Amino acid sequence: MVTRTIRWLLFCVFVLTVPLPMLGPWEVLAPTARYLLLAVVTAAVMAVEGAAGPVPLIFTLFAGHALLYLLLSWLAARLCTRLVNRLPAHARTGVVVAACAALLLIALMFDLYITPFGGLPHSNLLGLLS
Amino acid sequence: MKRVVLALLLPALLMPALLLPTPHATASEAPFERSEQRSPCTDYDPLRRAFFGDTHVHTALSFDAWGQGTMAGPGDAYRFARGEALGIQPYSSDGLPSRSIQPRRPLDFAIVTDHSDLLGETRICDDPSQEGHDSLVCRVVRRFPKLGYILVNGHVYSSELPSRYSFCGSGGAVCLRAALGPWQEIQQAAEAHYDRSSACGFTTFVGYEWTGMPGGRNIHRNVIFRNATAQRFPTTYIETPTQEGLWQALDQECLQAGNGCDVLAIPHNSNVSAGSMFTVSSADGEPISAEDAAMRARLETLVEVTQHKGDSECRPGAEDELCAYETLPYPRMADMAHVNSEPGQLPPLMYTREVLAEGLLQQARLGINPFKFGLIGSTDTHLAAPGLVAEDSFIGHAAGTVDSRLQVPAFPDRAEFNPGGLAVLWAEENSRDALFAAMRRREVYGTSGPRMTVRMFAGWDYPDDLCSGDDFVEKGYAGGVPMGGDLPAARGPGAPKLALWALRDPAGKQSPSHPLERIQIVKGYLDNGRSVEKVYDVAGEPADPDALDLSTCTTRARGSDQLCTVWSDPDFDPDAPAFYYARVLEVPSCRWNSYLCNRAGVDCDDPGSVPGELATCCDTGIARSIRERAWTSPVWYTPAGQR
Numbered sequence: 001m002v003t004r005t006i007r008w009l010l011f012c013v014f015v016l017t018v019p020l021p022m023l024g025p026w027e028v029l030a031p032t033a034r035y036l037l038l039a040v041v042t043a044a045v046m047a048v049e050g051a052a053g054p055v056p057l058i059f060t061l062f063a064g065h066a067l068l069y070l071l072l073s074w075l076a077a078r079l080c081t082r083l084v085n086r087l088p089a090h091a092r093t094g095v096v097v098a099a100c101a102a103l104l105l106i107a108l109m110f111d112l113y114i115t116p117f118g119g120l121p122h123s124n125l126l127g128l129l130s
Numbered sequence: 131m132k133r134v135v136l137a138l139l140l141p142a143l144l145m146p147a148l149l150l151p152t153p154h155a156t157a158s159e160a161p162f163e164r165s166e167q168r169s170p171c172t173d174y175d176p177l178r179r180a181f182f183g184d185t186h187v188h189t190a191l192s193f194d195a196w197g198q199g200t201m202a203g204p205g206d207a208y209r210f211a212r213g214e215a216l217g218i219q220p221y222s223s224d225g226l227p228s229r230s231i232q233p234r235r236p237l238d239f240a241i242v243t244d245h246s247d248l249l250g251e252t253r254i255c256d257d258p259s260q261e262g263h264d265s266l267v268c269r270v271v272r273r274f275p276k277l278g279y280i281l282v283n284g285h286v287y288s289s290e291l292p293s294r295y296s297f298c299g300s301g302g303a304v305c306l307r308a309a310l311g312p313w314q315e316i317q318q319a320a321e322a323h324y325d326r327s328s329a330c331g332f333t334t335f336v337g338y339e340w341t342g343m344p345g346g347r348n349i350h351r352n353v354i355f356r357n358a359t360a361q362r363f364p365t366t367y368i369e370t371p372t373q374e375g376l377w378q379a380l381d382q383e384c385l386q387a388g389n390g391c392d393v394l395a396i397p398h399n400s401n402v403s404a405g406s407m408f409t410v411s412s413a414d415g416e417p418i419s420a421e422d423a424a425m426r427a428r429l430e431t432l433v434e435v436t437q438h439k440g441d442s443e444c445r446p447g448a449e450d451e452l453c454a455y456e457t458l459p460y461p462r463m464a465d466m467a468h469v470n471s472e473p474g475q476l477p478p479l480m481y482t483r484e485v486l487a488e489g490l491l492q493q494a495r496l497g498i499n500p501f502k503f504g505l506i507g508s509t510d511t512h513l514a515a516p517g518l519v520a521e522d523s524f525i526g527h528a529a530g531t532v533d534s535r536l537q538v539p540a541f542p543d544r545a546e547f548n549p550g551g552l553a554v555l556w557a558e559e560n561s562r563d564a565l566f567a568a569m570r571r572r573e574v575y576g577t578s579g580p581r582m583t584v585r586m587f588a589g590w591d592y593p594d595d596l597c598s599g600d601d602f603v604e605k606g607y608a609g610g611v612p613m614g615g616d617l618p619a620a621r622g623p624g625a626p627k628l629a630l631w632a633l634r635d636p637a638g639k640q641s642p643s644h645p646l647e648r649i650q651i652v653k654g655y656l657d658n659g660r661s662v663e664k665v666y667d668v669a670g671e672p673a674d675p676d677a678l679d680l681s682t683c684t685t686r687a688r689g690s691d692q693l694c695t696v697w698s699d700p701d702f703d704p705d706a707p708a709f710y711y712a713r714v715l716e717v718p719s720c721r722w723n724s725y726l727c728n729r730a731g732v733d734c735d736d737p738g739s740v741p742g743e744l745a746t747c748c749d750t751g752i753a754r755s756i757r758e759r760a761w762t763s764p765v766w767y768t769p770a771g772q773r
Contacts, residue, residue: 038277041270045281048266049295054284058277117277121537 001093006084011077013100017107017125018076019114020069024061029114031107032069034128038117039063161558162567165390166357171330171559177603178556178573178612180583181565183239184211184516185337185396185553186352186437186508191312192339193248195512196256197271197279198528199535201225202514204242204319211240211516212323212332218513219528220536229538231525233517234641235581237552238560239333240516242316243352246338246364247286250302250309251295261304265297275535288343288464292368306363313338313364321358330560336360340376340395342367346464347406348399349373352434353380356392356566360384372413377425385428394569398434398510400485401442402463405477408485408501410492423492423500432569433503435482435576435761437510438527438543438550439463443713443761444483444652445476450665452650452715453481455756456548456578466544486764487654487661490707494656494772504572504614504763505711507551507579519549519579520641521756522683524722540743541726545752549722551578554760556585556612572614577760580635580643586613586712587629588765590620596629597694605629613711614763619770625702626767630669631694632714632760644716644758645689647673651697655708665713669695673717680754683720683728704769711764715757723747724754 001009015032022028022035039062046055080099084092106112107125114122161176188195189203199219202210210216213236217227254260255268262268271278286292298305320334336355343349351373353364365379376395384391400407411417435443436456444453460466461476479485482505489501511518512528526542527550528534534542556573557564568574575584585603589610596602606629611617617626630649637643648670654663673687699710720728727747732740734748746752 038274041274041277042281044266045270049285052285052291052293053281053289055281058280058284117274117280121539 001096003081003085006092006096007077007081009096009100010080011073013103014073014076015070017103018073019112022065027114029112031113031128032066032073034113034115035062035066035069039066162563164563165392166562168326168561169328171561172328173330174559176558177607178558181238181555181557181560182552182581183237183241183555184508185241185243185354185506186398186434186510187240187242187514187516188244188510188512189242189514191244191249191252191316192512193245193252193282194279195514195528196252197275198512200513200528204316205322207242207514207516208240208319208323208334210514211237216515218515219534220538231515231518234520237517239335239565241335241337241352241354242319243337243339244312244316245341247341247366247368248282249312249364250305250307251298253308253312254297254305260308262297265295267295267297286368287341288346290344292371294368302368310363317358317360324562333560333562333565335562338364340365340367342371342373343463344371344406346462347404348402348463349397349407350399351376351395351397354394354396354569355384357390357562359389359391374412374422377429380429381425392566393429394431395429396432396434396506397430398437399439399442399463400433400480400482401440401458402461403480404461405479408479408488410488418500420496420498423496423498426500427498427502431502431504431572432506432574433482434508435505436507436551436578438547439510440546440548442482445481452713452757455759458546483652483654483663486709487663490654490656490661490709491659493707493768499766502766504569504574505576505761506553506574507576508553509550511550517552519552521549521579521720521722522725524549524726540730540741541746545723545746545749549579551576552581572763573612575613575760575762578758580716580758581637582635582646582714582760583633584712584714584760584762585631586762586765587611588615588617588626588710590624590626592627592629592696594696596696597631602629602631602694611765613765615765617765617767619773620704625699628697628710628712630697630712632692634691644685644719645687645691646670646693647687647689647715647717647757649693649695650713650715651710652713653699653708653710655703655706657706664701666697668697669693675718678718678720678755680720680724681728683724685717685719687717689717707769707772708767709764712762714760716759718755718757721753721756723752
């Protein structure tokens with residue numbers, strides 16, 4: 001597995017699984033993908049219905065979180081890739097795949113996420129995507 | 131000793147007179163007029179009886195209730211009010227409710243007041259056969275309920291410039307057309323559950339809630355129609371975004387319609403209005419005119435002083451320490467999420483007592499009092515569960531806050547919210563005309579939930595031993611006016627006398643009640659153009675605050691089953707306009723969160739053992755006990771020269 005692939009793979013898994021808080025008074029723990037999705041949904045509503053009321057503010061909130069956490073996820077992926085690159089070449093793929101699989105498994109098995117903008121207050125990755 | 135003897139004798143002497151009809155006496159005002167076809171009630175009492183009900187009920191037809199998973203409609207709400215069980219959310223995938231609730235005691239009347247705003251949109255987003263069902267907004271609302279609620283709430287309810295969504299079509303025609311269905315359902319359910327037989331077992335009214343909240347400042351009104359004749363379409367905040375516009379619409383489309391339509395509007399939650407609910411200047415900044423004041427006085431004879439989202443009687447932090455009761459720590463509904471204002475920062479005219487005082491000032495300026503309110507309580511339930519007010523079994527009211535759509539939350543509501551209260555109407559019989567007349571003449575009171583019975587009369591010549599006879603009510607009506615009235619002109623020197631009588635909630639084993647602690651009189655008056663308030667303890671005495679054991683919710687306080695007194699104002703100034711209302715207090719009892727946390731076995735001395743979702747149980751900023759209470763409507767005194 002080449003360095004670029006490792007970096008992208010880790011980045012995607014981090015974006016999909018790592019629970020991150022919403023800054024401010026909200027009790028939210030959601031993966032970056034969720035913030036991204038909410039930003040896209042809010043942007044779509046804004047495009048169709050206009051930017052009246054709190055929609056621009058809410059969009060800014062979600063988009064801001066999404067951009068910030070995308071950046072952090074990218075930096076984390078780069079850092080992890082560097083660490084992985086110190087391993088012997090034959091071990092890298094196994095370690096990366098195992099780490100990604102573990103993250104996905106944990107995200108699927110446990111209610112890691114607090115998502116008050118959805119239907120369930122607490123959910124796992126499956127609940128988040130279903 | 132004398133007090134003890136009196137406390138023992140009073141119930142035996144007075145209870146029959148309070149509860150039983152006395153056919154030979156007459157009330158102070160002419161009986162109500164009939165405006166509808168119905169059988170006369172067998173149970174008719176010219177001295178009037180207390181009817182308990184809920185004037186503020188949301189069902190699945192309200193956007194926010196539907197978004198919280200409420201599926202019960204107006205008919206279900208009325209069945210619940212009459213004592214039947216109600217299935218509530220969460221629902222299984224095949225539509226079966228996971229929980230069932232049942233009132234311990236039925237109500238005498240109830241009014242479904244679904245939000246007129248978004249009535250059509252809710253139907254469209256819920257019903258796949260409706261045009262617009264697959265619109266983006268409906269999809270977002272269904273897929274992301276909380277986000278949808280915030281977006282729609284901001285677009286409509288709390289917007290300064292509310293508008294219809296694009297799926298509503300030109301001029302909102304699609305949504306307005308879709309709203310006719312639920313509006314008819316509301317009227318049909320009210321008709322179907324109104325007992326027009328001579329048994330007069332249960333009364334309903336046609337109603338709705340006009341849901342204005344410009345900038346997050348709540349100015350909501352519940353609109354109640356006297357009989358089956360209502361507006362063709364309920365007034366909405368979207369099309370009519372000012373309270374003055376609402377009154378004009380009610381005047382033109384109902385009062386002036388010449389079809390027997392009659393209507394009242396009841397403001398509620400001034401506690402989160404940031405002072406916008408009871409304005410004394412018009413939109414252009416000019417002081418309100420006598421015409422404006424007359425319009426308001428005609429349509430708004432009542433105010434909902436307490437409900438699920440807090441108490442609006444008086445300003446927290448005031449000299450009256452009992453104002454610190456179910457207060458919300460923010461001035462606007464929109465601040466619910468994040469602001470903790472100090473009481474001193476709250477804008478003026480947010481609480482009923484100061485608005486009543488402002489009414490005296492306006493009366494002096496305009497010759498008419500626009501804020502002459504009777505006081506009631508209600509729930510504002512969003513579970514279609516009117517009268518669900520018990521503290522010991524509170525399950526939340528699902529009012530757009532704690533989500534119970536798919537899961538039952540361990541802590542069922544926001545900690546600062548409460549189960550809400552009841553409206554009590556003194557009427558000759560349980561019919562629409564009789565109850566509506568009570569609301570119009572303000573012979574009503576509100577309670578925080580318990581069903582205590584409270585009488586108040588004001589006059590000049592009541593004998594001091596009025597309580598010792600069995601003709602308290604006859605003499606009360608004959609010698610003065612009941613709560614909600616205007617003191618007649620004095621026939622000589624001397625202070626007005628208030629005759630007060632309160633009876634503990636009779637309850638029963640299934641719904642335990644607490645004894646009465648005391649009766650207070652709250653007086654507001656003008657002193658050189660400045661409003662002043664005073665609170666007097668007039669019967670009973672404060673209970674020992676340590677008598678309540680919060681860990682078991684039992685109390686050693688004895689209190690009274692009944693309190694009665696004739697009180698004369700020791701500070702009466704015949705030249706000062708004034709109002710007087712009574713506040714009846716129960717001994718301290720556990721607040722709903724104490725019952726909940728005790729049941730869950732929460733031990734705050736061992737923080738590690740407290741589950742995260744019950745952490746609020748150990749928040750010392752949340753009250754754990756309350757004094758349940760009732761507030762009578764005021765009586766007003768106007769000096770002879772100012773009448």
